[in-house]
Amino acid sequence: MARRHISVRLLLEKANDLLLHTEDGYIDKRFGISDLVQDILYATDNYKGFRFLTNDDMAKSRFGKSVGVIYNIDTLQHFYPDRSRRQYF
Numbered sequence: 731m732a733r734r735h736i737s738v739r740l741l742l743e744k745a746n747d748l749l750l751h752t753e754d755g756y757i758d759k760r761f762g763i764s765d766l767v768q769d770i771l772y773a774t775d776n777y778k779g780f781r782f783l784t785n786d787d788m789a790k791s792r793f794g795k796s797v798g799v800i801y802n803i804d805t806l807q808h809f810y811p812d813r814s815r816r817q818y819f
Contacts, residue, residue, distance in 0.1 A: 738770065738771070738774050738776050741767070741770065742767065742771070742776075742818055745763050745764075745766075745767045745818065746817050746818060748760070748763055749763060749764070749783070749814070749815060749816050749817065749818075750783060750787065750788075750790065750791050750794070750815075750817070751791050751792045751793055751794060752793060752794055753793045753794060754793075754794050754795055754796045754812070757812065757814045760814035760815070760816075761814050764780075764814065764816055764818075767818055768818075771818065778818075778819040779818075779819050780816045780817060780818045780819065781798075781799075781816065781817055781819075782797075782798030782799035782810060782813065782815060782816055783797060783798040783799070783815040783816060783817055784797060784798070784799060784800075784801075785797050785800070787815075787817070788815070794815070796811060796812035796815060797811055797812060797815060798810065798811075798812055798813060798814070798815030798816055799811075
C-alpha cells in the first residue's frame with residue numbers, strides 16, 4: 731500500500747537540503763521552495779524561523795557557492811548576496 735502522508739520534519743529536511751545544495755542559478759526555485767516550506771510550517775504550527783546560510787555552510791554544498799549572508803566583524807554590518815540561501819528550523 732502506498733504511503734499517504736509525509737512528516738513535516740522529513741519535508742523540512744528535504745527542503746533544507748535543496749536550499750543548501752542547488753546550483754547558484756536556481757534562485758527562483760529556492761524562493762519557491764522557501765515559500766512552500768513557510769506555508770506548510772505556518773499551517774501546521776511548526777514555524778520556528780530561519781537563518782541565512784554562511785560561507786561555512788556553503789563550504790558543505792555539493793553544487794552551490796553563493797552565500798545567504800556575509801558578516802563584517804569590523805563594522806558589524808551584514809550583507810545578503812543571495813537571500814534564497816536559507817535553513818529553516
